[in-house]
Amino acid sequence: MPRRTLHDRYARFQKLGLQAANQLQAFVADQRERPLWRQLGEEIGEASQDMAALLLSGTWRTPQDEVDRRIAQLLQGQHLGEFGVDPFGYAPESLRVMVPILDFLHRVWFRAECYDLNRVPEGRVLLISNHSGQLPFDGMVIASAMLLEHEPPRIPRTMVEKFATALPGFGDLVYRCGSVTGLPDNCRRLLENDECVLVFPEGARGISKPFRERYRMTAFGHGFMRLALETNTPIVPIAVVGAEEQTINLFDFKMMARLLHTPSLAITPLMPVIGPLAMLPSPVKYRVYFGEPLKFEGDPNDDEAVIAPKVAVVKNAIQGMLDRGLRERRGFFV
Amino acid sequence: MAGKQSLVVITGVGGRLGQLLARRLHRQPGVHVAGIDRRAFPRKPADVEHYRIDIRRKAAEELFRTRQVDVIFHCGVMHDPRKGTGEHHSWNIRGTQQILEFAHRYNVPKVVILSTGDVYGPASDNPAFITEDAPLLGAQRFAALRDLIAVDMTAQSWFWKHPEIETVVLRPAHILGATHNAVSNYLRLPRVPVLYGFDPMLQVLHEEDAVTALLAAATPGVRGVFNIVGPDPLPLRKLIEVAGKPTLELPHVVLPSVVNRMFQMRFAEFPAAELDYIRYAATMDGSRAREVLRFRHAYTVREAVAAALRQDIFDGSVEVGRKAQRLRTARV
Numbered sequence: 236m237p238r239r240t241l242h243d244r245y246a247r248f249q250k251l252g253l254q255a256a257n258q259l260q261a262f263v264a265d266q267r268e269r270p271l272w273r274q275l276g277e278e279i280g281e282a283s284q285d286m287a288a289l290l291l292s293g294t295w296r297t298p299q300d301e302v303d304r305r306i307a308q309l310l311q312g313q314h315l316g317e318f319g320v321d322p323f324g325y326a327p328e329s330l331r332v333m334v335p336i337l338d339f340l341h342r343v344w345f346r347a348e349c350y351d352l353n354r355v356p357e358g359r360v361l362l363i364s365n366h367s368g369q370l371p372f373d374g375m376v377i378a379s380a381m382l383l384e385h386e387p388p389r390i391p392r393t394m395v396e397k398f399a400t401a402l403p404g405f406g407d408l409v410y411r412c413g414s415v416t417g418l419p420d421n422c423r424r425l426l427e428n429d430e431c432v433l434v435f436p437e438g439a440r441g442i443s444k445p446f447r448e449r450y451r452m453t454a455f456g457h458g459f460m461r462l463a464l465e466t467n468t469p470i471v472p473i474a475v476v477g478a479e480e481q482t483i484n485l486f487d488f489k490m491m492a493r494l495l496h497t498p499s500l501a502i503t504p505l506m507p508v509i510g511p512l513a514m515l516p517s518p519v520k521y522r523v524y525f526g527e528p529l530k531f532e533g534d535p536n537d538d539e540a541v542i543a544p545k546v547a548v549v550k551n552a553i554q555g556m557l558d559r560g561l562r563e564r565r566g567f568f569v
Numbered sequence: 570m571a572g573k574q575s576l577v578v579i580t581g582v583g584g585r586l587g588q589l590l591a592r593r594l595h596r597q598p599g600v601h602v603a604g605i606d607r608r609a610f611p612r613k614p615a616d617v618e619h620y621r622i623d624i625r626r627k628a629a630e631e632l633f634r635t636r637q638v639d640v641i642f643h644c645g646v647m648h649d650p651r652k653g654t655g656e657h658h659s660w661n662i663r664g665t666q667q668i669l670e671f672a673h674r675y676n677v678p679k680v681v682i683l684s685t686g687d688v689y690g691p692a693s694d695n696p697a698f699i700t701e702d703a704p705l706l707g708a709q710r711f712a713a714l715r716d717l718i719a720v721d722m723t724a725q726s727w728f729w730k731h732p733e734i735e736t737v738v739l740r741p742a743h744i745l746g747a748t749h750n751a752v753s754n755y756l757r758l759p760r761v762p763v764l765y766g767f768d769p770m771l772q773v774l775h776e777e778d779a780v781t782a783l784l785a786a787a788t789p790g791v792r793g794v795f796n797i798v799g800p801d802p803l804p805l806r807k808l809i810e811v812a813g814k815p816t817l818e819l820p821h822v823v824l825p826s827v828v829n830r831m832f833q834m835r836f837a838e839f840p841a842a843e844l845d846y847i848r849y850a851a852t853m854d855g856s857r858a859r860e861v862l863r864f865r866h867a868y869t870v871r872e873a874v875a876a877a878l879r880q881d882i883f884d885g886s887v888e889v890g891r892k893a894q895r896l897r898t899a900r901v
Binding site: 404 | 693694695696697698764765766767768769770800801802803804807821849850852869870
């Protein structure tokens, strides 16, 4: 390949600039017909009214006796050591600190609505969800739904990306709240203990999708299906609608991500202005759909070609619920 | 064993575990104990023989040549990053090789090797239950551990090289007691340093439980590798809380380079790689030892920590067996 001269580069930038200008022009023309800004403004106004009402009335907080009851119920089914910690580092008592944060995120910030939460069966179960939003708030919302709204309360043991467990503070916090390092062996042992395990089979490539690919799921890993077959575990597909718009990833700054040892680094529109704070989620509305439990049978060590169709069944179930959620919602914030 | 005296050889008998093992064994009827160690054996029971020789020397062979040895406990593996690496390496690897050779040449039916749980190494992507089949990655960031891994591997090769010898490899969790190992020394610090934002799960084992495991491994018919795990794992900060010590929160960002510089200049007691032990977990699955060896720990975390923090450790007046007993009964 010949070396690019300065002139080539200049021409390239010029071309990009022209493209952007054309797009902007088209967008503005489009806006005359369908005013997105006004619509978004109305949505945000409505959302902030809801949030203010919730905050003023105080109904967003789970009452203390309710928290006590739920934590006591969590403690019942657990084998905990002398110090109230299980071998994976989960300490139900430390969830007490998290409850106000989960309350706020779940009820106020995201105003999450959960559909068919009662479909999660008792005993061992794998929750399989789409993953989106740059930071794993979808996992927190599913966890708070299971902890604060499901009867009986359960804590999903989330399989966390290996890189995340090495982060100071975060790693230990998620361990105390029931998450474990995302390894097949950990998952198998948890399922054998009849726990509720939450897996995002898309992993890091799902959560760090650019904005233009929203609600298009990336490839699913097959590990969860093999474990479900091996441990005879029902799978509950979950679709989270709303999280894709919480942080807008314009493009992935791969070089910087490599320097920072993170899987990705999203550049968001507000990043030049407020820096890393731009990674925080905007108050989009979350809709979480729980599907019918799916039961699979077969050899867990079968070829990929045999496992893949089974994984596709789960993925299609999630896609169906995603489509339904996108049809039903009026906007990003309401 | 009625009638015939069985001869038990303990290498590293001058070390803490060697002493405890010798004291426990020599009281058993029909057991005669011989120890090999360059170090002294203070207040040695009269009926325990002690050869102050280097196991790598020819003189060590004489014991095996002249008498029929029934069991060898190899507790003479050294781990001290402050010692020169050459001597360290040769002592551990050649010493172990030599002991195994003797076992083969003089028909010793049983060899118990005290390896360490550190062979797995702490890492952020460790499973919560490391099984005996897991790869030994302990040296991936802590090169000083490579000879301990080599010792473990050498012993493992004996399973197929000499299947007639019952070889047992024990990988105990962090042993707490009146020893001078890293974790006991760490808990004895007036302010215990921890890394800000890290609180890994740890498994501790009372030194008497480690001896119990060694004895269980000597059961005839048993062979293989066993993780030796005591009470349920607990977070590091909980362990320090049990010890009743204040913590010293240190940021991890700059620490490794500072500690390494200090270690090179002999201001720090440990190399930076050891920081990983208070950063990441390496918790083992002890179910194989529970099922096959029928090993059960007798001491709780609190008792193990108390054993490491006893006041009389430093004045050299430790009389462990009975005193530990009294300590236990007093608390009950």
